[in-house]
Amino acid sequence: MIKKIWRSYKYRIYPTKSQKSLFLDYASNYLFVYDWTFNAYLSDPSIIKTDPTNAISALQNDKTFLTTTPLSILRASFVEATMGIERQKLTKETQSKHLRKRNGLNFRFVYRKRLNLSSENHVELPFLGSMKISYHRNIPESASISQLHFSKTADDKYFMNVLFSMDAIIQMAKKKTIKVLGLDYSTSTLYVSSNNERFEFPKKAILLNKRLKSQLEKLRTHETSSKNYARTSLNISKTKFKLRNLKKDWINKITTSISESFDVVVIENINLNEMIRKSKGLAKNIYQENWSDFKNILKYKLDERGKRLIVVSRWFKSSKMCSNCGFVKEDLQITDRIYICPSCGLKIDRDYNAAINLKHEGIRLLKQELRNH
Ligand SMILES: [Zn+2]
Secondary structure, three states, rough: EEEEEEEEEEEEOOOOOHHHHHHHHHHHHHHHHHHHHHHHHHHHHHHHHHHHHHHHHHHHHHHHHHHHOHHHHHHHHHHHHHHHHHHHHOOOHHHHHHHOOOOOEEEEOOOOOOOOOOOOOOEEEEOOOOEEOOOOOOOOOEEEEEEEEEEEEOOOOOOEEEEEEOOOOOHOOOOOOOEEEEEEEEEOOEEEEOOOOOOOHHHHHHHHHHHHHHHHHHHOOOOOOOHHHHHHHHHHHHHHHHHHHHHHHHHHHHHHHHHHHHHEEEEEEEOOOHHHHHHHOOOOHHHHHHHHHHHHHHHHHHHHHHOOOEOOOOOOOOOOOOOOOOOOOOOOOOOOOOEEEOOOEEEEEEEHHHHHHHHHHHHHHHHHHHHOO
């Protein structure tokens, strides 16, 4: 199951004189903690089970020169060392070999924000301040940064590696053609697709849904302690069970078929609760009830195949825009089921038009992401 891919981008950085001395301080203390952890492990293996913060605080009390280096840097060193120990099942024999491997001047720490670029060539860094950077490639919008890693070469060049994860978009970029499908949410059929296909539950589900509604009505007319009440309640739970299974099977079937046929599916970020409130608080219909299940199962199946669900902002004018010429019809009414474009004359089903627009918007966002790689 391909869910996330990891990438590391390397940037040249240009520390000032005082930043270089901070850098050296951090890097040498990082190395000190790293070596200390290995040695501590050899005399007491339980050290690797210690909480990193506790281990470092105790060490700082003993070695006060370490207090000049931020806790999160020293903690990262401790974590790197304990992970190395666990991975390699370290012994006395392999210890010296392992220590030799890590003699460069570098350090890292956990960082979970976006990079803060204060100008075109300056980045705001924790513990180091504003630093000149050669920012030659953008980190994609969808990336989640997890760590910053700083290093210095023997000839006095400085670098920063940014480690981040993101959805499996690169896997797809290797394909020659990416098949994209737009799905416009619809109250009457769940969705209309950019291929002008509609989702519909099987007739049996609609019938069961009707039966359930009338059984619920009936229940209201019975005394709560009566035999009739008990019987109707039992029937309701039977109907609910049948209906739930039928809907689940159907949603599974449709989402499997979509995720096998398409690489990217584009939907709109809709607020169903708000829509229901606006439609004067009526109970959800069968499609409204199942939209979020449908969406979650579809996302899961696409993820599983290294594919992708793109959710477009709810401010995107999927309904008002003409899918042929891009004209935006601001006065489109909710009751206009057919979109007629005053600019190019296109006459098209309202939801079908919206689905095509979602598809186009998805393609635009994908291209933008690929450009930024
Ligand atoms: Zn038009």
